[in-house]
Structures are given as C-alpha cells and as structure tokens.
Amino acid sequence: MKKTYNLFSLFKRTKFMFSFLLFMLFGFGLQSQTLYTIKGSVIDNLGTPATGVTVQLKNTNQGAITDFDGNYELNVSLEPGNYTLVFRLLGLTTQEVNLTLANQTEIVKDVEMTMDILGLDQVVITGAGALTSKRQLGNTISSIKGGEISESGSVDITGALSGKLAGIQVSQNSGDPAGGISVRLRSSSTVNGSSDPLYIIDGVIVNNNSTDVLGTTSVVQNRMSDISPQDIDRVEVIKGAAAAAIYGSRASNGVVQIFTKKGQSGEPVITLSSSVNFNSLRKKRDYNDEPYDWASSDITVLDKVPVTRYDYQDMVFQNSTGTDNYVSMSGGKGNTNYFGSFSYLKNEGILKSTDYQRQSGRIRVNQVINDWISASFGTYFSTSKSQDQPNGGYVAGILPTILFTNNTIDPRPDENGDYPTMTFYPNILEYIETFDFNQKSNRNISDLQITLTPVEGLKVSYIAGYDNSETTGNTYIPIGTTTIELGSASTSTIRTTQFNSDLNGSYNFDINEFLTSTTTTGFTWQADETNSSSISGTGLALGVKTTNGAASISTNESRSERSFWGGFLQQTFGLDDKLFITGAIRLDGSSVFGEDERNQWYPKASMSYLISKEDFWDNTFGSTLNSFKVRAAWGQAGNLTAIGPFDRLSNYSAVSIDGTSGLVAPSELGNTDLSPERQTELEFGIDMGLFNNRVGVELTYYKQDIEDLLLARTLSPSTGFGSRLENVGTMSNRGFEALITATPIQTNDFSWTVTGTFSTNKNEVNDIEGEQFGIGNFGFSVAKNGEALGVFYQGYYARNEDGSLLLTEGGLPQREKGYYDEDGNPVAERDASGQPTGSNLSKVIGDPNPDFIASLTNEFQYKNFSFRMQFDAVQGGDLLSWDTRMFYQFGGGEQTAKELRGESVRGTGAANFNIAESYIEDGSYIKLRELSTSYLLKNPLEGVDSVKFTITGRNLFSIDNYSGYDPEVNMDGQSNGSRGGVMGLVPIPRVFKFGVVATF
Incomplete structure (x- = not known):
C-alpha cells in the first residue's frame, strides 16, 4: 500500500506530543520563592557602557539586556541559593559572575567585558534549540549583527550579506526594485538542483523559492524579499556538510539562520525609523550617436545618408525615490515580555513604470511559566506588490527592444496615438505606457516554541513552525502590439505551505574536573505543499484586461507534496575547556525517493583544539599570538534539491482525443531506485588572535x-523512452577562505576597525554521459567533464599562429573551422589559400565562476560619529554578453558607429555576431558596495533616549571593464548552473539613503 504524507497527517502524528507538552506546562505549580532584584552596569574594555549585552541567570529562563548606558535589571522569583550570572555580547568575551541569593533581596553586580575579536565565546545555535560556544566547533560559523543588516541600505536581508563573510557570494541578478538575489556558500553542489542555503527564521524552515509568475526569469523575486531587515537581531551562517549532520540534508548547501528581535522585561521601548532613498542609473551604455546611416544594406557600399538618432536610455530610465518606515515596541513585566513591529516600504525602480511595495508586521511573546518551563510564540505577516515590466533574458522587453533596434526611429506615438514599429518587439514607450505586469504576494510565518530545563544541564525544546506564501502574477498586453496583435492577459498563482516540527534535547554535565560531556539528540518532521495554477488568454475584447474577455483560453494546474524526516545523535567531549571532540550520526528520509532509498545515514566528526590555553603558550608565543585554535571537520550530507516530488515516476500527460480523455507517454522513463546525491566534505582551519587581540585571523x-x-541518461530507442534519471556524474569543490579583522586604533573617543575577506573555489564536473549537456544561456552554458559547472562552450575566432585574428579577404573576422580528434578536441584546418575549412568548431570560451571573491571594510567611530565603507570584489569570472552581440548586428550600438566613422571595416559587427567568443567579456569588478555615516544623539529631549541620523550609499561605483551596465546581473535569475548571461537586464541602481532612528 502506498503511503502518502501531507500536512494533516503530520498534525495527527504530533497530537500526542502537544498533549504531553501542555501537561508539562500546566501540570506543575510554582514553588515557594523570593522576589530578588539583580542590577548593575556593564562596560567594555575601553570603559564605555556596553549596550545590548545579554544578561542571563545560567540554566534558567531569566534574563535582561543592557540599555544605552550599559545598565541592566532583573526582577526574578527564585529559591535562595547559589547562581551564576552570564554576560554575553558579540565581539566581547563572555563573563560569568557567581552570586548568592539569601536574605538580601537587592544585589548589585558591575562587570567589565574584554574584547573577543575571534568570537570564540560567542554562543551560537547549531541545531534547533541547541546552544554551544564557537570555541567548541570544528566547522566554520559566522555571525552578523542586525544593525549591519538594517543599515546596509538593502531592501533584502540576503542582499545585505554581501561582503560580510568569507566564502559567501551574493549577487543581485536584476536591478528591479525587488530583483532576485543569489546566495552561494562556497560553490555549487549539484547540477540540476539548487545550491541555495537553507534559511531558518526563529527555528522555522522558510521558503526562499524564486517564483516565476510572469513568464520572465529576469524579474523573478526571492521570497526572502518579504522579510523586513529592520526586524533582524542577528544572522548566523554555517557552511559545509558538517552542519547538515544536525540540520539534515536540506542544509547540505549551508544554513542561514535569522534571529529576529525579542522583548525584555522593563519599561516599554519604542523605536521609530524613517528614511528616504534616491535611486539613479549608475552608468549609461555607449550607443550609436553618429548622425548618419548606411544608404544600402550591401556591406560593400559605403555611401551614407544623414539621420536623426535617439538616446533611448533617457526615455526609459528615470531617477526614482523610495521610503522605508518602521515602528516597534518592546518591553515586559514579570515573566512576560513582548515585541511588536510594523513596517512600510515603497521603492520606485529606475526603469519607468516599475516599483515595489511591502507592508509587514511582527509579534513575539515570551512567557516564563516557572524556573524550568518557558514558551514563546511569534507570527509575521507581509503583503507586497510590485509593478514590473517584461524585460530581458529569453523574452521580449523594453531593453531587448533597444538592443534589436537601429536608433533612428522616434518611439513617440503619432497624432493618432499609434506607436511606430521599432523592431519585432513592441515599442519601448508602448511597454511603459500600456502594458500592465504586476506581482502580489502574501506571507505568514509563525512558530510556537516550548523549552524545558527540568534539571541542571538538561534542556528540551520543541518548535512548531509554519510558513505560508502565495504569489500571484498578472499580465496584460493590449491589442495591436507587435508581439501579440490581438492582445493577451494571464494570471498565475503559486502557493507554498511549509511545516516543520522539531523536538530536540541536550544534556551537559561534568564527568570530572577536566572532562565535560554534551549530548544532543533530536527529531524533525517537515512537509511542504505547492499548488500552482494559471490561466491565459489571447484575442482580448476591446477594453478588457482580463482573461474572461479572451477569444482563446488555456489553463494549467499542478500540485505537489513532499515530506522530510530525520533524527540525529551528537556527542561532544571537552577536555579542560581547550580540546573538544564531536561525533554525530543522522538519519534522513524524503518522500521524493523510492521506498528502498528514502532513508540514508550521514555521519559527522569534528575537532577543536585551543592550543593557546596550554600552560607553555604564554611563555613562548603569548605576547604576540594571544589565542590560537586549530579545527577540523568531516561530514556527509545528501542533496534533496535535484529531484521533484514525482520525478522518480514515469509521468504520463493527459490529452484529449476526439473529446475523450487519453494519456501520452513521457519521454523520460521513471526510476524508483534513485538515491540522494551524496556530498562528503573535509575542512581544516585555524583561528588566531594577535597583538593583544587587536588582530583576528x-x-x-x-x-x-x-x-x-x-x-x-540517454536510453536506446527500443525502450520507447528517450532518457531516464539516474545517479551518474560527480562533482568536486576545493577552496580556501580567509577572514581578517583588526582594530589598529582603539581609544575611548576614537576607534578604527578593518575587516577583509578572501575566498577561492575550484569546481569541476566529471562522469557525465555524452561528455556534456547544455544547461542554459540558449545552450551555451554547459556541464562538461573536466570543467567547472556552467562554462561557455561555443564558436571561437580563427587565428594566425601568432594569435592575431585570421581575417577574410574583405578584412573581416571569422569563426574557426576544422574537425574533432578522437578525444573530442577541436583541430583547425586551412585550405590552399590559408583560410579556415571544414566544420564550424566549438570549445570552452569562458567560465562565469570567479577566480576569487573578496571584500574590504573600514569602520571609524569618533565619539557619537560613525563612518563605514565596504568594497566588494569579484575577480576572474567571464560574462556572455548578449547585449554586446545584439549591438554588433543591429544599428543602435557603438560598433555600427565605429564602422560609420571608418574606424572599423563595415561588416565587422555582423561577422562578430556569429562568433560567440566575440561577446565574451571580463566580468570582474570592484564595487563600492556600502558607504554610510551616522550621528547619535543620546537623551536629546526629555522622554527621548536617542536619535540617530544616517546617510547611506549603496552600489555607488564599480571598477570594471564591462561594456554594459553592470557585470553582476544574470539573465537566468537564481539559476544554479547557468550563470553570467546578460541580455536586456535592468542594471543595479546607485542608491543614496537618508534616515533617522529615534528610541523612546
């Protein structure tokens, strides 16, 4: 009997668990306790107040956060006895202070915290509810403060990650107001699947799908665009397969954990912020401004005639504005605290008739039931709407029209309101003034969390997470356009619902004075359901913009369900708080595979050794090398993204035959023996603190x-099928990552912090049947044995022995010809006159994967002034610029202008049009990604705690050799393998943002 998994069966399976937890919550009463007030102040290593320090009673749910003056206060009901107060803040060393609670009900504890440049004392989340210090980890994990996210100037959380971490490549694939963003931790780990990391918000596994509801990949959004960056407390990023031993195979590409702000007990704190931003085109592309055109299409005729040329860029681009407004309130009393927020964002695009609006709200309530039971509930909602334009990639659009047009045509409508034909695509102003393409999204993310600490060292947590997102795209093309003369309309909706249920437990205890043990175990059940539907119509009635007025209507619908389950057991032993050894095993299962292959085991092992804590260290290296940690991690994980819910089956298609239903056999044969792609990773690393911890490496x-x-895999025709999905092919990645942080100057009034990142990766694909296959960019991007994923394989120039171009008798470049040897390598041939002969040849002509990525950030603070400057660099990647190709052939490009001026032989552009190597360009760039300054006023008015004024610039300039707008964009959107293609894409705008933040 076939098993089915859905959200309803999941709730039934967890019914007993909920009942048990409710009994635990309400089945125990409070014991006799005394009300204590614990307060004090916290300063950092410079003697200045430490703001935002988490102060918590160890092994309890009681805590507080220091205010702007570094003060804290806890009002707790506890039994008399000995307790430990723990002080934590990212960047400062964790402090533990012992205190005895007896008859005195008010206790004052002041603390000084020292610098922790490596963050070894930082407490991180390594699983649902599992806490550990960074010093224990053998794999890399990095944290980013929420302030760095909200002050980056990005409207998207993922965009704000750019340049903040080593080994992370963030690319904005379009300059649309909510353009999709690609995030890769290290590199690609699959060919046909996704290499995006797993995103978790407050324990909820969330959907970051790139949903194409408009039929154009160039304006596809990520669903992380639904989240307001101002709600973020911090982001933790875990890379490597070792992390997947805890989170499961869905985390094989790494994990981005997002933690939102929470309330603390005390008087209500209200935060208001408002900003306005100004967007502009950073760079115009060179175009044909010669006041002449050819009198004849014959390239041998050089006669010219005067013409008027138009700058289409000035007609379609604009300077635009936007605003971002946010209000939050947090506080609490006794055992209850809360946080609530609301935000409104509207941002206009630099392409006319485009914009993006988002409204969102968040509520979180934390409740301490008693000293060992606490609960938390959070919910987030957002609605968004974008006005878009079909643009670039594989479809028509405003900028493609410019590419395919000789700019001698005035696009403005005539006296009758008719737009002149520019090319086989619609008129550029017709798009802007008459087309209607828009997307609407609704999102809800909710979670319920229960934490039990019944005995010292034991923690049990349960998380129920829910994420529902629905996106609808509407299109309308009026009657009479060049592309669709009769007009068209469509509506597409994609709804995805996800649920995760995680039960985890950890137990810490001291075996003896030197040896500690941490045991962590857990179980997860996850399910998602995706429903998509679309209706489209052509032949619209006059004045009708919807499909119910269409002469011809087509519909489509699909539904899919998946479920994932898994459990893990992890054991860590710590020796003298300096050597930590961890081993783990995980069982993962997924409904997308056949019953015999659904469940897979994945092991993990890691080691962390703080050599600098040995007795000999201080007397030998301690004066210069203050801390030194070596680490190693090994782990396995499966990739679950390369196969859909029903891809293992032979999926027949429905067809109507004379009004009777029928089925059509698929071209791909099913395979129930498929197993998950398996990734094995080994990493080594060292962490160092030098020169009195002023430099961290x-x-x-x-x-x-x-x-x-x-x-x-291709099948024999006798099977009746063309191919079958199988476990074939291998891939490897080798890389190096470096992160260096230094504080050259640090005084009470002035500090200077420098952070640099550097990452390299070498990717290679092998064991592909048939040597290679196309994966995008009109088939020019391929997966090819012995090469990196997505290299460009196409035609190239014929050259002389000295490397110069071999020209035709007319002085034009030409494509290489010849034959392929037995190993598949191209071999050039020449005829008696020395010209190419034989078949057109192809080879690898470019690689979009960069040689390295890097960033450099300088931060200065003088009293209440701060200044930040961040450069991002991507070096060595190639672009396949279809923009350049089209400007070779059609008259609006600079190439035609050169030929008209006599700087180039007429026909050179047309010849280059047919040689792919001619439009391979260097995609390297160095961008001034962020530039910001702020001034903080403390207690400026009675009742006002602070006012902060900010000025931020984003994507201010780029140092590159690319002839187009921006080397960062990608016409295949968030595609995994097809990268580096550019055709008619909206460039990423330059942004200036002015804001104010007030706290009451």
Whole structure:
C-alpha cells in the first residue's frame, strides 16, 4: 500500500506530543520563592557602557539586556541559593559572575567585558534549540549583527550579506526594485538542483523559492524579499556538510539562520525609523550617436545618408525615490515580555513604470511559566506588490527592444496615438505606457516554541513552525502590439505551505574536573505543499484586461507534496575547556525517493583544539599570538534539491482525443531506485588572535566531493523512452577562505576597525554521459567533464599562429573551422589559400565562476560619529554578453558607429555576431558596495533616549571593464548552473539613503 504524507497527517502524528507538552506546562505549580532584584552596569574594555549585552541567570529562563548606558535589571522569583550570572555580547568575551541569593533581596553586580575579536565565546545555535560556544566547533560559523543588516541600505536581508563573510557570494541578478538575489556558500553542489542555503527564521524552515509568475526569469523575486531587515537581531551562517549532520540534508548547501528581535522585561521601548532613498542609473551604455546611416544594406557600399538618432536610455530610465518606515515596541513585566513591529516600504525602480511595495508586521511573546518551563510564540505577516515590466533574458522587453533596434526611429506615438514599429518587439514607450505586469504576494510565518530545563544541564525544546506564501502574477498586453496583435492577459498563482516540527534535547554535565560531556539528540518532521495554477488568454475584447474577455483560453494546474524526516545523535567531549571532540550520526528520509532509498545515514566528526590555553603558550608565543585554535571537520550530507516530488515516476500527460480523455507517454522513463546525491566534505582551519587581540585571523581550507549526481541518461530507442534519471556524474569543490579583522586604533573617543575577506573555489564536473549537456544561456552554458559547472562552450575566432585574428579577404573576422580528434578536441584546418575549412568548431570560451571573491571594510567611530565603507570584489569570472552581440548586428550600438566613422571595416559587427567568443567579456569588478555615516544623539529631549541620523550609499561605483551596465546581473535569475548571461537586464541602481532612528 502506498503511503502518502501531507500536512494533516503530520498534525495527527504530533497530537500526542502537544498533549504531553501542555501537561508539562500546566501540570506543575510554582514553588515557594523570593522576589530578588539583580542590577548593575556593564562596560567594555575601553570603559564605555556596553549596550545590548545579554544578561542571563545560567540554566534558567531569566534574563535582561543592557540599555544605552550599559545598565541592566532583573526582577526574578527564585529559591535562595547559589547562581551564576552570564554576560554575553558579540565581539566581547563572555563573563560569568557567581552570586548568592539569601536574605538580601537587592544585589548589585558591575562587570567589565574584554574584547573577543575571534568570537570564540560567542554562543551560537547549531541545531534547533541547541546552544554551544564557537570555541567548541570544528566547522566554520559566522555571525552578523542586525544593525549591519538594517543599515546596509538593502531592501533584502540576503542582499545585505554581501561582503560580510568569507566564502559567501551574493549577487543581485536584476536591478528591479525587488530583483532576485543569489546566495552561494562556497560553490555549487549539484547540477540540476539548487545550491541555495537553507534559511531558518526563529527555528522555522522558510521558503526562499524564486517564483516565476510572469513568464520572465529576469524579474523573478526571492521570497526572502518579504522579510523586513529592520526586524533582524542577528544572522548566523554555517557552511559545509558538517552542519547538515544536525540540520539534515536540506542544509547540505549551508544554513542561514535569522534571529529576529525579542522583548525584555522593563519599561516599554519604542523605536521609530524613517528614511528616504534616491535611486539613479549608475552608468549609461555607449550607443550609436553618429548622425548618419548606411544608404544600402550591401556591406560593400559605403555611401551614407544623414539621420536623426535617439538616446533611448533617457526615455526609459528615470531617477526614482523610495521610503522605508518602521515602528516597534518592546518591553515586559514579570515573566512576560513582548515585541511588536510594523513596517512600510515603497521603492520606485529606475526603469519607468516599475516599483515595489511591502507592508509587514511582527509579534513575539515570551512567557516564563516557572524556573524550568518557558514558551514563546511569534507570527509575521507581509503583503507586497510590485509593478514590473517584461524585460530581458529569453523574452521580449523594453531593453531587448533597444538592443534589436537601429536608433533612428522616434518611439513617440503619432497624432493618432499609434506607436511606430521599432523592431519585432513592441515599442519601448508602448511597454511603459500600456502594458500592465504586476506581482502580489502574501506571507505568514509563525512558530510556537516550548523549552524545558527540568534539571541542571538538561534542556528540551520543541518548535512548531509554519510558513505560508502565495504569489500571484498578472499580465496584460493590449491589442495591436507587435508581439501579440490581438492582445493577451494571464494570471498565475503559486502557493507554498511549509511545516516543520522539531523536538530536540541536550544534556551537559561534568564527568570530572577536566572532562565535560554534551549530548544532543533530536527529531524533525517537515512537509511542504505547492499548488500552482494559471490561466491565459489571447484575442482580448476591446477594453478588457482580463482573461474572461479572451477569444482563446488555456489553463494549467499542478500540485505537489513532499515530506522530510530525520533524527540525529551528537556527542561532544571537552577536555579542560581547550580540546573538544564531536561525533554525530543522522538519519534522513524524503518522500521524493523510492521506498528502498528514502532513508540514508550521514555521519559527522569534528575537532577543536585551543592550543593557546596550554600552560607553555604564554611563555613562548603569548605576547604576540594571544589565542590560537586549530579545527577540523568531516561530514556527509545528501542533496534533496535535484529531484521533484514525482520525478522518480514515469509521468504520463493527459490529452484529449476526439473529446475523450487519453494519456501520452513521457519521454523520460521513471526510476524508483534513485538515491540522494551524496556530498562528503573535509575542512581544516585555524583561528588566531594577535597583538593583544587587536588582530583576528580565520583561515579555512575545504574539499567537497559530490557523487551520485542526478542526471538524465540517454536510453536506446527500443525502450520507447528517450532518457531516464539516474545517479551518474560527480562533482568536486576545493577552496580556501580567509577572514581578517583588526582594530589598529582603539581609544575611548576614537576607534578604527578593518575587516577583509578572501575566498577561492575550484569546481569541476566529471562522469557525465555524452561528455556534456547544455544547461542554459540558449545552450551555451554547459556541464562538461573536466570543467567547472556552467562554462561557455561555443564558436571561437580563427587565428594566425601568432594569435592575431585570421581575417577574410574583405578584412573581416571569422569563426574557426576544422574537425574533432578522437578525444573530442577541436583541430583547425586551412585550405590552399590559408583560410579556415571544414566544420564550424566549438570549445570552452569562458567560465562565469570567479577566480576569487573578496571584500574590504573600514569602520571609524569618533565619539557619537560613525563612518563605514565596504568594497566588494569579484575577480576572474567571464560574462556572455548578449547585449554586446545584439549591438554588433543591429544599428543602435557603438560598433555600427565605429564602422560609420571608418574606424572599423563595415561588416565587422555582423561577422562578430556569429562568433560567440566575440561577446565574451571580463566580468570582474570592484564595487563600492556600502558607504554610510551616522550621528547619535543620546537623551536629546526629555522622554527621548536617542536619535540617530544616517546617510547611506549603496552600489555607488564599480571598477570594471564591462561594456554594459553592470557585470553582476544574470539573465537566468537564481539559476544554479547557468550563470553570467546578460541580455536586456535592468542594471543595479546607485542608491543614496537618508534616515533617522529615534528610541523612546
């Protein structure tokens, strides 16, 4: 009997668990306790107040956060006895202070915290509810403060991650107001699946799908665009397969954990912020401004005629504005605290008739039931709407029209309101003034969390997470356009619902004075359901913009369900708080595979050794090398993204035959023996603190081997099928990551912090049947044995022996010809006159994968002034610029202008149009990603705690050799393998943002 998994069966399976937890919550009463007030102040290593320090009674749910003056206060009901007060803040060393609670009900404890440049004392989340210090970890984990996210100037959380971490590549694939963003931790780990990391918000596994509801990949949004960056407290990023041993195979590409702000007991704190931003085109592309055109299409005729040329860029681009407004209130009393917020964002695009609006709200309530039971509930909602334009990539659009047009045509409508035909695509002003493309999204993310600490050292947590997102795209093309003369309309909706249920427990105890033990175990059940539907119509009635007025209507619908389950057991032993050894095993299962292959085991092992804590260290290296940690991690994980819910089956299609239902056999044969792609990773690293912890260095080397790639294998025609999905193919990644942080100057009034990142990765694909296959960019991007994923494979120039171009008798470049040897390598041939002969040849002509990525950030603070400057660099990647190709062939480009001026032989552009190597360009760039300054006023008015004024610039300039607008964009959107293609994409705008933040 076939098993089915859905959200309803999941709730039934967890019914007993909920009942048990409710009994635990309300079945125990409070014991006799005394009300104590614990307060004091916290300063940092410079003697200045430490703001935002978490102060918590160890092994309890009681805590507080220091205010702007570094003061804290806890009002707790506890039994008399000995307790430990723990002080934590990212960047400062954790402090533990012992205190005895007896008859005195008011206790004052002042604390000084020292610098922790490596963050070794930082407490991180390594699983649902599992806490550990960074010093214990053998794999890399990095944290980013929420302030760095909200002050980056990005409207998207993922965009704000750019340049903040080593080994992370963030690319904004379009300059649309909510353009999709790609995030890769290290590199690709699959061919046909996704290499995006797993996103978790407050324990909820959330959907970050890129949903194309408009039929154009260039304006696809990420669903992380639904989240307001101002709600973020911090972000933790875990890379590597070792992390997947805890989170499961859905985390094989790494994990981005997002933690939102929470309330603390005390008087209500209200935060108001408002900003306005100004967006502009950073760079115009060179175009044909010659006041002449050819008198004849014959390239041998050089006669010219005068013409008027138009700058279409000035007609379609605009300077635009936006606003971002936010209000939050947090506080609490006794055992209850709360946080609530609301935000409104509206941002206009630099392409006319585009914009993005988002409204969102968040509520979180934390309740301490008693000294060992606490609960938390949070919910988030957002609605968004974007006005879009079909643009770029594989479809028509405003900028593609410019590419395919000789700019001698005035696009403005005539006296009858008719738009002149510019090319086989609609008129550029017709798009802007008559087309209607829009997207609407609704999102809700909710969670319920219960934490039990019944005995010292034991923590049990349960998280129920829910994420529902619905996106609808509407399109309308009026009657009479060049593309669709009769007009068209469509509506597409994609709804995805996800649920995760996680039960985890950890137990810490001291075996003896030197040896500690931490045991962590857990179980997860996850399910998602996706429903999509669309209706489209052509032949619209006059004045009708919806499909019910169409002469011809087509519909489509699909539904899918998946479920994932898994459990893990992890054991860590710590020796003298300096050597930590961890081993783990995880069982993962997924309904997308056949019953015999659904459940897979994945092991993990890691080691962390703080050599600097040895007795000999201080007397030898301690004066210069203050801390030194070596670490290593090994782990395995499966990739679950390369196969859909029903891809293991032979999926027949429905067809109507003379009014009777029928089925059509698929071209791909099913395979129920498929297993998950398996990734094995080994990494080594060292962490160092030098010169009195003024310099911190993290170095990591990793090697990933991925086997059992899920790829289509060609079948014999006698089978009746064309191909079958099988576990064939391998992939490897080798890379190096470096993060260096230094504080050259640090005084009470002035500080200077420098942070640099550097990452390299070498990717290679092998064991592909048939040597290679196309994966995008009109088939020019390929997966090819012995090469990096997504290299460009196409035609190239014929050259002389000295490397110069071999020209035709007319002085034009030409494509290389010849034959392929037995190994598949191209071999050039020449005829008696020395000209190419034979078949057109192709080879690898470019690689979009960069040689390295890097960033450099300088931060200065003088009293209440702060200044930040961040450069991001991507070096060595190639672009396949279809923009350049079209400007070769059509008259609006600079190439035609050169030919008209006599700087180039007429026909050179047309010849280059047919040689792919001619439009391979260097995609390297160095961008001034962020530039910001702020001034903080403390207690400026009675009742006002602070007012902060900010000025932020984003994407201010780029140093590159690219002839187009921006080398960062990508016409295949968030595609995994097809990268580096550019055709008619909206460039990323330059942004200036002015804001004010007030706290009451």
